[in-house]
Amino acid sequence: MTTIHPLLTPSHYRFIDQSELGPDFSPLHSFAADDALSISVGNHTSPTTARIWVHDKTVVLGIPDARLPYISEAVDYLESENYRVIVRNSGGLAVLLDEGVLNLSLIFPDSKEVNIHEGYNAMVDFTRYVFRDVTNDIEAYEIPDSYCPGTYDLSINGKKFAGISQRRVKQGSAVQIYLDVTGSGKERARILKRFYEIGKKEAATRFEYPEINPEVMASMNELLGKNWTVRDVRNRILSALQELSGELTSYSLNEDEHKDFEKRLAHMIDRNHKALRA
Structure with missing residues (x-):
């Protein structure tokens, strides 16, 4: 039986679909948008929000x-492999996005009763709920030789297809997951394995970077024998939101959110300039 975390059943969900904006949609905009939405959700000027997003070769x-x-x-x-590179403002290590990877942000209001683990657990429960008719085998535990390993890696039979991060801004919390839907998880891992080989070489580092084994990564289509598109999974997410909430509406950023978005975007651009071009 699928567990439903209390955070997943608000009286009202807001849904923002940015999954088909194309290659010109900058990933910097995504992280700035989640910050702006976290502020408004935390202020209770927006309901609990779900945003889906796709970025080409990033x-x-x-x-x-x-x-x-x-x-x-x-x-x-x-960049020689035609990937854009950015540094995000949430936790974790490198992840690879492309047109076969669907990202979902669930943005919750914080409270004293909700610690950081509750946000992660809610996303795990939501993912299991979305795919409950297909599999009961989604597990949450660290796959240490995957890319961006963490306690809340999602896998089937030991092969990781999703990872979760979380960022808290003021009184809101954006829990973000990437879902490898189509394509080759192994090939994505191969790219990042080479990235770390070049970036670290034989140097001693204080931080322990992952020793990636591409064999532990796979897409959902590979694991489940499906031929889903990203849009198919998008529709599953939308159906789940409708089932879990009493009301679902869809609207883009309002004027106040746009102001916060512009401020956060400027911070992201400055951070990336300093981190990658210093």
Whole structure:
């Protein structure tokens, strides 16, 4: 039986679909948008919000990745493979996004009773709920030789298809998951394995970077024998939101959210300039 976390059943969900904006949609905009939405959800000027998003050929680095001894060479490698490179403002390490990876942000209001683990657990429960008719085998535990390993890695039979991060801004919390829907999880892992080989080489580092084994990564289609598109999974997410909430509406950023978005975007641009071009 699928567990439903209390955070997943608000009286009202807001749904924002940015899954088909195309290759010109910057990943910097995504992280700034989640910050702006976290502020409004935390202020209770917006209901609990779900935002889905897709970015073409992008590697999103964590802050520790930007401190690799040979980060400039590693970024040059990714760019030679036609990947954009940014540093995100939430936790974790490098992840690879492309047109076969669907990202979902669930943005909750914080309260004293909700610690950081509750947000992660809610996303795990939501993912299991979305795919409950297909599999009961989604597990949450760290896959240490995956890319961006963490306690809330999602896997089936030991092969990781999703990872979760979380960022808290003021009184709101954005829990973000990437879902490898189509394509080759192994090939995505191969790119990031080479990134770390170039970025670290034989240098000693304080931070322990992952030793990636591409064999432990797979897409949902590979694991479940499906031929889903990203839009198919988008529709599953939308159906789940409708089932879990009494009301679902869809509207873009309002004027106040746009102001916060512009401020957060400026911070993201400045951070990326300092991290990658210093």
